Amino acid sequence: MTERREEPGKFPFTRGIHASMYRGKLWTMRQYAGFGTARETNKRYKYLLSQGQTGLSMAFDLPTQIGYDSDDTMALGEVGRVGVAISSLADMEQVFHGIPLDKVSTSMTINATASILLALYLVVAEREGVPWTKVSGTVQNDILKEYIARGTYIFPPQPSLRLIADIVEFCAKEVPGWNTISVGGYHMREAGCTAAQEIAFTLADGIAYVQTCVERGLDVDSFAPRIAFFFNCHSNFLEEIAKFRAARRLWAHIMRDRFGAKNERSMMLRFHTQTAGSTLTAQQPENNVVRTTIEALAAVLGGTQSLHTNAKDEAIALPTEESALLALRTQQIIAYESGVTVEPDPLGGSHYIERLTDELEAKAREYLNKIDNMGGMLKAVEGGYVYKEIYHAAYEHQKAVDRKEKIIVGVNEFVSGERLTLKTQKIDPKLEPRRRHELAALRKKRNAAKIAKCLATLEKGAKGSENLMPIIVDCVRNYVTVGEICKVLRATFGEYRPSHSI
Amino acid sequence: MKRPIKVLIAKAGLDGHERGALVVAMGLRDAGMEVVYTGIRNTPEQIVAAAVQEDVDAIGLSSLSGGHMAQFSRVMELLKKEKVKGVLVFAGGIIPDDDVKKLKKLGIKEVFGPGSSIASIVEFLRKNVRLK
Numbered sequence: 001m002t003e004r005r006e007e008p009g010k011f012p013f014t015r016g017i018h019a020s021m022y023r024g025k026l027w028t029m030r031q032y033a034g035f036g037t038a039r040e041t042n043k044r045y046k047y048l049l050s051q052g053q054t055g056l057s058m059a060f061d062l063p064t065q066i067g068y069d070s071d072d073t074m075a076l077g078e079v080g081r082v083g084v085a086i087s088s089l090a091d092m093e094q095v096f097h098g099i100p101l102d103k104v105s106t107s108m109t110i111n112a113t114a115s116i117l118l119a120l121y122l123v124v125a126e127r128e129g130v131p132w133t134k135v136s137g138t139v140q141n142d143i144l145k146e147y148i149a150r151g152t153y154i155f156p157p158q159p160s161l162r163l164i165a166d167i168v169e170f171c172a173k174e175v176p177g178w179n180t181i182s183v184g185g186y187h188m189r190e191a192g193c194t195a196a197q198e199i200a201f202t203l204a205d206g207i208a209y210v211q212t213c214v215e216r217g218l219d220v221d222s223f224a225p226r227i228a229f230f231f232n233c234h235s236n237f238l239e240e241i242a243k244f245r246a247a248r249r250l251w252a253h254i255m256r257d258r259f260g261a262k263n264e265r266s267m268m269l270r271f272h273t274q275t276a277g278s279t280l281t282a283q284q285p286e287n288n289v290v291r292t293t294i295e296a297l298a299a300v301l302g303g304t305q306s307l308h309t310n311a312k313d314e315a316i317a318l319p320t321e322e323s324a325l326l327a328l329r330t331q332q333i334i335a336y337e338s339g340v341t342v343e344p345d346p347l348g349g350s351h352y353i354e355r356l357t358d359e360l361e362a363k364a365r366e367y368l369n370k371i372d373n374m375g376g377m378l379k380a381v382e383g384g385y386v387y388k389e390i391y392h393a394a395y396e397h398q399k400a401v402d403r404k405e406k407i408i409v410g411v412n413e414f415v416s417g418e419r420l421t422l423k424t425q426k427i428d429p430k431l432e433p434r435r436r437h438e439l440a441a442l443r444k445k446r447n448a449a450k451i452a453k454c455l456a457t458l459e460k461g462a463k464g465s466e467n468l469m470p471i472i473v474d475c476v477r478n479y480v481t482v483g484e485i486c487k488v489l490r491a492t493f494g495e496y497r498p499s500h501s502i
Numbered sequence: 503m504k505r506p507i508k509v510l511i512a513k514a515g516l517d518g519h520e521r522g523a524l525v526v527a528m529g530l531r532d533a534g535m536e537v538v539y540t541g542i543r544n545t546p547e548q549i550v551a552a553a554v555q556e557d558v559d560a561i562g563l564s565s566l567s568g569g570h571m572a573q574f575s576r577v578m579e580l581l582k583k584e585k586v587k588g589v590l591v592f593a594g595g596i597i598p599d600d601d602v603k604k605l606k607k608l609g610i611k612e613v614f615g616p617g618s619s620i621a622s623i624v625e626f627l628r629k630n631v632r633l634k
Contacts, residue, residue: 062516062567077572078516151518151542191521278521282616316596316616391524398525402619411617421599502527502539 004354008344012252014245014357016303017268021344022335028306029331030055030107030272035318036080036431038094045099047321053328056106056137057308058095059083060117065152067113067486070435079432082318083109087439088481092120093127102130106137107182107272107306112154114141115163116482119473122175126477136177138228138272141167142184144205144377147496148386149191154486157378159493161212163468168213168223170469180223181209182230182272188386189232190278192394195243196360200367201386202229203250204377207368210259211376220259224266233299234276235291241347242356244271244302250361250368273299274308280315284410284418288312293330300334301347307331384499391502439481446479454480455488462492507631508536510558512549514574517567518542522594526562529620535627546576550584559631560590562623563610570597571604578608590631594618 006012009019018024031053033044045056060083063075069087070079079085086092101124110117118139125135143160146153153160164181171178185202193201206227213223231247233240251269255261275295280288289312296309309327311319319327335341347353371380380386400406407413428434454475461471475485511527513520520542531537538556540549553561563574574593581589593605594614602613612626 066516074516076515077569078567081568146518149518151520152516192525317598391521391528394521395525395528398529398620402621408617412619498541502524502531502537 006348008348011256011264011267012249013268014249015345015348017248017270017305019344021303022300022341023344026335026341027300027304028055028105029053029328029335030057030306030308031324031328032057032059032109032274032308033324035059035083036085036428038084038086038091041084041095042097042099044321045095048324048328049099049104051325051328052332055306056099056104058106058108058110060108060110061085062152064117064482065110065113067116067154067482067490069439069481069483070432071439072483075432079435085431085435086117086120087435087483088442088479089120089123089476090438090442090479092117092124096121096124096128100130101125101128102134107179108137108139111140111143111146111150111152112160113482113486114139115167115469115472116476116485118167118178119469119476122473123477132175133177135175136179138179138182139167140182140184140230142181142205142209142230144208144381145184145187145201147381147498148188148201149390150187153496154490155493156496157382159489160496161208161378164209165212165216165218166467166469168209168226169216169218170467171226172218172223179226179228181206181227183209183227184230186230186232186274188390189234189276191390192278192397193390194393195234195236195239196363197367197389197393198232199243199247199250199360199364200371201377201390202231203247203254203364204368204371204380206251207254207258208377210255214259220255220261221263221266224255224259224261225263225268228305229269229271231271231273231299231304232276233273233295233302233304235279235295237294237298238353239356239360240295240298241302242353242360244273244299244304245345245348245353245357246361246364247271248303249357250364270305272306272308273302273304275299275310277310277315280310280312281408281411282316282419284416285312287410288315289326289330292327293334296330297334297338297340300340301345303345442479442481450478451480451484454478455484458485459488459492462489504633506534506536507560507627507633508538508556508558509560509562509627510538510540510549510553510556511562511564512540512544512552513542513564514544514546514549514577515565515567515569515572516543517565517569519566519595520564522566523562523564526564526594526620526623530624530627533620533624535624546573546580549577550580550586553581553589554584554586558589559633560592560627563591563593564595565593565597566595568596570595571601574605574610575608578610588632588634590627592623592626594623
């Protein structure tokens with residue numbers, strides 16, 4: 001082991017991005033929520049805020065994420081299932097009704113349609129009288145991991161990267177408090193990759209985005225401080241703590257040495273963490289509270305900036321109000337009772353943690369070199385390399401569990417037969433017909449000539465190379481829907497079809 | 503010598519969670535079966551067309567987003583309509599207990615929930631697939 005003298009708040013930030021860490025400010029407790037209708041989601045947000053949550057995290061249904069309105073035939077059976085259905089400004093206004101957008105920050109899990117949902121949020125702020133310079137939040141806006149693991153892509157990689165850079169460039173000028181990309185390892189880890197792969201593939205995605213923006217001519221320090229990360233926190237307690245430390249060290253070097261960043265904020269890896277849904281079990285579900293506590297504690301000891309703790313039923317259903325509250329209370333107990341917030345990076349200097357940090361850094365670096373040799377992450381993704389690495393790791397894990405080389409309490413050992421009854425999700429069966437009705441009424445009410453003009457401008461813009469954000473803002477201001485915008489973009493950009501086979 | 507069992511593993515709807523489907527696909531292949539995997543985002547029509555074209559013995563449907571009732575029942579309906587006979591259909595993912603009962607009534611032979619081992623699925627197929 002090399003003798004290092006690393007300090008919290010100093011390059012390469014292995015020990016944390018702030019010198020005082022949680023003594024100065026606790027992490028943001030940000031529980032992901034959103035389901036059914038805009039009205040129900042609004043009610044849940046107001047409840048969470050009243051219970052001391054400090055930021056909102058918005059879940060969208062799959063049609064919204066993949067660019068179909070609720071009344072599209074492709075949306076059959078999926079409307080309001082895994083998040084809230086947003087088709088037009090009317091829905092977005094309802095979600096944030098009575099919530100002051102200059103007082104909360106909102107994180108949106110949205111990728112292929114990020115530019116449209118961001119535009120909707122900005123127009124809601126505008127109507128509330130909140131200037132764009134006062135709003136803060138995040139769009140995930142991380143398309144590469146969608147091709148690899150999460151699956152909500154629409155367009156091929158090149159036009160998708162353009163949309164990402166459009167957001168970055170637009171926000172640098174107009175919405176300075178907005179986090180423009182949340183580069184995510186979470187879903188790749190859920191899909192089965194290892195801790196070292198999670199670091200490497202996430203940072204490789206980050207490199208691809210920074211590269212794209214630099215190639216557009218943006219000064220790296222003008223946008224890099226607004227790029228954040230999103231990691232998983234798995235059950236291997238010490239390895240996870242080391243993972244966050246190694247990721248910070250690597251990113252700081254990448255930004256300084258590869259991209260020539262001068263501003264230290266460009267080199268700081270800031271991240272959100274969610275505990276690992278894939279470690280939760282349907283068997284003996286109360287155990288999940290314990291798993292989540294261990295994972296949350298690792299995230300905090302690893303220096304996270306914000307945290308979502310999973311509810312015990314979250315891996316198999318949308319959490320109930322009761323289980324969602326218990327998850328939030330878990331964070332509050334760690335923050336206010338456990339005492340771990342007293343010192344930044346309290347495990348730094350431990351032989352084992354330092355060695356693990358170095359090992360993970362080295363393994364991740366090996367992957368990064370390999371990806372560079374393939375010609376970069378875009379090539380590695382298109383060729384199916386990353387996808388294959390991940391599902392092979394997932395298969396190895398399953399075999400180890402089946403052979404009992406890995407013990408999962410309540411699943412392959414200490415089994416007691418107790419199992420969470422999987423209840424049918426209470427999504428109103430009338431929701432889809434009602435949404436169709438609402439959208440039909442909206443379409444009728446609008447000025448058809450204006451809509452056509454908006455869409456024609458969008459098509460022209462998409463065929464050219466100008467920044468599409470102002471055009472999309474104008475579209476949604478006039479109640480052009482998410483589906484209508486995507487239809488034009490699909491026709492212009494084409495659609496991505498993966499060609500990997502197992 | 504008997505030919506290997508041929509299985510189509512299919513993801514229905516817009517759901518992108520494919521870890522389970524991929525792990526099952528690889529597990530069945532390593533158990534000596536012939537496996538065709540559709541990838542994500544397939545309509546029921548595409549799944550049935552693939553099953554017919556590949557002339558499979560079994561279809562494994564996977565969904566984790568809650569759209570299974572609408573999508574799986576449509577697959578069963580189309581299989582009937584296309585007069586596809588003797589193909590065993592099973593399912594996996596996050597399927598509520600009430601829905602498992604309904605799906606079994608529609609002719610889906612078994613539903614494998616979270617925590618199922620590969621061996622249990624292999625055994626189920628060996629026991630229940632009738633080679634044409």
